Amino acid sequence: MNWITDKVLPRFKALVKQDSSEEILWIKCKSCHQMIFHKEHNANFNVCKSCGYHDFIKIENRIKLLLDNDNIEDIPVNETNDDPLNFRDVKKYSDRLKEARKKTGSYDAICIKYGQINQNPCVLLLFDFSFMGGSMGRSVGNAIIKASETAIEKNCALIIIPSSGGARMQEGILSLMQMPRSIVAIQRLKEKSLPYIVLLSNPTTGGVTASFAMIGDIHLAEPGAVIGFAGRRVIEETVKEKLPENFQKSEYLLDHGMVDKVIERKDQKKEITQILNFLQK
Known part of the structure; x- marks a missing residue:
């Protein structure tokens, strides 16, 4: 012994x-x-x-920040086959999903709520960066379609708050397919003349930026958020130039017409309310 x-x-x-x-x-x-x-x-x-x-802010705290406390409805998303490609790097993709679900308590990197922002009904889709970097796989694609369909059904605005490193590499081409799927879902919303607002948070990069995140009617951003497609280092090595210090930051995008307004977190509910009041007159 x-x-x-x-x-x-x-x-x-x-x-x-x-x-x-x-x-x-x-x-x-x-x-x-x-x-x-x-x-x-x-x-x-x-x-x-x-x-x-x-x-970074937890999803539940962001919901408290934006939505009125009463009558918040959870919108479920259909579950998908966890690992159709049987992908493995250092560990199995299925094991990575199990770890992320245990850590966050969520099925995937997104959450959809139906509620009101100062009595303005809306569908709110939020990304959780702590779930595999908020990466976009089939579940996220399904969620964007579900959120768009719900907004059309309830005749209200759709607000998406991305926080993502881009497409989920463990799902390969199935992940890249979510880019056109999400764009089509947003287009259907626009055909109904319903508002689509994107609040860009840190970071919003890769395939998320190259698809649904930059086709909103209004693009808002949090201060200092990194927003871009390829990474800063990759771009510098490609163009062989030193980029500005604030390159890909929300303030830089505002100066170059890619973002409509940079809004501090404490003012977001007020600003979004004003936008919804204007767009839904």
Whole structure:
């Protein structure tokens, strides 16, 4: 009998687990590196009060930020075959999905809600970057189609808030197929003259940018959000030039006509309300 492995180690692991589960009191801002009280940071919707840096925000907190509290309806999306290509890199794709679902509690990288923004009905589709980088696979494509169909059925606006690294490589060509599928879904919405608003958050890149994310009636963006197709390093190596410091940031896109307005998180509900009031007159 080894008393270290049998007696000491289990107690040590229990202590470590207990410590790690305790509430984090302080976090460091990723931009200005100031220490922020965790509860204060959450109360400010994960925006640094010192420098205004917009950190990642959980889906449930963004829903609270935008939608009126009453009558929020969850819109389910049909489940898909997890791994039709039997894809494997360092580990199986099916195992990556299981890990992501356990970590986030979500089936995939999206969530659809039907509710109201200051009494303006809308369908809200949100991306969860913590689920495999918010990558777009078949489930995400199905969700965009479902969100568009729901908006048409309920005769209301569609608002999408992407946060994604692009197409999900583990699904190969099936992932790339979601680009035209999502564009067709949005086109059907536009044929009904229903508003389509995109709120670009950090990051919005790859196939997501090259499809549904940049064909909105109105393009809003959060401060400092990275928005682009290829990465900065890849572009610099291709064009053999040094790019501007704020290249692919939301403010840069605003200056070059790709974004209509950059809006801080605290003002988003008010701004979207004004847009909906105008577009739905």
